[in-house]
Amino acid sequence: MSLESLRGQVAIAGVGHAGLGEAHGYTEMEVLAQAALRAVADAGLTMRDIDGLATCSSSATMWSMPVAEYLGIRPRYIEATMLGGSSFVSHLLPSVMALMSGQCNAVLVCYGSTQKTAVFGRKEGVKARTLLDPQPFEHPYSPLQPVTSYALAAARHMHQYGTTREQLAEVAVAARAWARLNPEAAMRDPLSIEDVLASRPVSDPLTVRDCCLVTDGGGAYVMVRADRARQLKQPPVYVLGSATAVWNRQISSMEDLTVTAAAESGKRALAMAGVGVGDVDVAEVYDAFTINTLLFLEDLGFCRKGEGGAFVQGGGIAPGGRLPVNTNGGGLSCVHPGMYGIFLVIEAVRQLRAQAGDRQVRGADIALVHGNGGTLSSQSTAILGGPATR
Helix, strand or coil, X not given: CCCHHHCCCEEEXXXXXXXXECCCCCCHHHHHHHHHHHHHHHXXXXXXXXXXXXXXXXXXXXCHHXXXXXXXXXXXXXXXXXXXXXXXXXXXXXXXXXXXXXXXXXXXXEEEECCCCCCCCHXXXXXXXXXXXXXXXXXXXXXXXXXXXXXXXXXXXXXXXXXXXXXXXXXXXXXXXXXXXXXXXXXXXXXXXXXXXXXXXXXXXXXXXXXCCCCEEEEEEEEEEHHHHCCCCCCCEEEEEEEEEECCCCHXXXXXXXXXXXHHHHHHHHHHHCCCHHHCCEEEECCCEHHHHHHHHHHCCCCCCCCHHHHHCXXXXXXXXXXXXXXXXXXXXXXXXXXXHHHHHXXXXXXXXXXXXXXXXXXXXXXXXXXXXXXXXXXXXXXXXXHHHC
């Protein structure tokens, strides 16, 4: 079994989400279950068909066990690797292998978070992780994590390549333009470059509009073998390539603050898929902060290192631009419940099914999905293909 031989052998057959924005009165397990049931129903299956489970949470180390218990399933395959926000992109490849080996027949990938409305929310979680996940070269200085780390990367990119605050703001403005086409997005008010620059400073050079939302939300998708997917309810979206790379945990351990492990994961995912970035019709990349989008567009090969600012300038990634990026509004304007990666996959599937409504990218056949975890720590890239790419 080679990676290339796995290309297109597994498809995403169903997607679903729940509790986007604010899910008052619900726990993270409940919004996860709602999203899971919707994804399974979207595929035309029932929970009795699910015999594989991939899930994780930032609030529980053994999260997969209560999820299986709550959903009433007894999976033969469990993937619980926790890599932060990239986890639900990284879960793709091991799930492909489990399906193709016959270990299971239908994998549910799912996530839920109520970080905005829960009593034990984001602020408490960040404080707890300083004890549970110590970072000895950073925590003693009490940085405002994670924004301080991303601000450091942004400042270095500006210093090294001449990237401007206006170019960073272009990322937020483009995301908002896409969100305005998405009725499910949390923030849909008009946003200009001037608005971004004039918004509340958070960590120099980033303002609040350079930073992702803090929301609730659950997401899920279902994977089956390609031959079965073609018999199910929805048009199949094939997993063409997938790769994950980790070069560091703490941002202070990065060799170069402007180069992430996406440079590795992207190359490997594209090679497995047998395509190049020129074949990509839509890109869904993890935009926890505006600098993320610039770094990932460069590292994934859409432009050369240092040219990300020029690439997004003038609406380059907005509706009508050279490359549709984060077409649901991204983590900056649509939803960001702590770990955003699963929503990248959901949006890519919708685009490749031609089910994205007013934000639909015409003729989208190939989507690149890229997840990020920690502070530019884990990077996971996937190439997904529509029904005609098998």
